Amino acid sequence: MTEAPTSTTEGLIAIPPGRVRGRPFPKGQSGNPTGRRIGCRNKTTIAAAALLAGQAEALTQTAVELALLGDPTALRLCLERILPPCRDRMVKFALPPIESAADIAAAMKGVTSALAGGVISPGEAATIAAVVDTFVRAIETSDFERRLKLLEADCAEREAAAPGMNGVGLGRYYNP
Numbered sequence: 001m002t003e004a005p006t007s008t009t010e011g012l013i014a015i016p017p018g019r020v021r022g023r024p025f026p027k028g029q030s031g032n033p034t035g036r037r038i039g040c041r042n043k044t045t046i047a048a049a050a051l052l053a054g055q056a057e058a059l060t061q062t063a064v065e066l067a068l069l070g071d072p073t074a075l076r077l078c079l080e081r082i083l084p085p086c087r088d089r090m091v092k093f094a095l096p097p098i099e100s101a102a103d104i105a106a107a108m109k110g111v112t113s114a115l116a117g118g119v120i121s122p123g124e125a126a127t128i129a130a131v132v133d134t135f136v137r138a139i140e141t142s143d144f145e146r147r148l149k150l151l152e153a154d155c156a157e158r159e160a161a162a163p164g165m166n167g168v169g170l171g172r173y174y175n176p
Helices: 043-069 072-082 101-116 122-161
Strands: none
Touching: 043 072, 101 122
């Protein structure tokens, strides 16, 4: 049996020992653990910036002229640079304090009143209602946990106090 040639002198490229195909680095470690330096840019980005450096004013003027002539792409480009994207605005209105599930009706009445008065938009009202609903679920969860602990404590007290079969045990019946 002859071995396959592995040296470059026989026409094949030598495969370095210990290197695994498909996963050259240990799992969880990249080839460059320190990563790319902060602020380092691609060579193509640097080249494009150098080409456009002297032409920025002319390109901007051309885009504005095309937008004024009605070119929709140039118009969109100019407006995106002038107007920032819309973000949610701060909503200021009096929301009654919510201490228990019984206070939810008053809180939702405040939200609908602000909506009807034009103080907040329907989208803002929906967002506030979702926050109130989350608050209600948190109150219900804590109330459920409190009631469950009371029931478990009461059940444990009853089992300890009740006599079992023949007056001994935890109060459970034994039926052989």
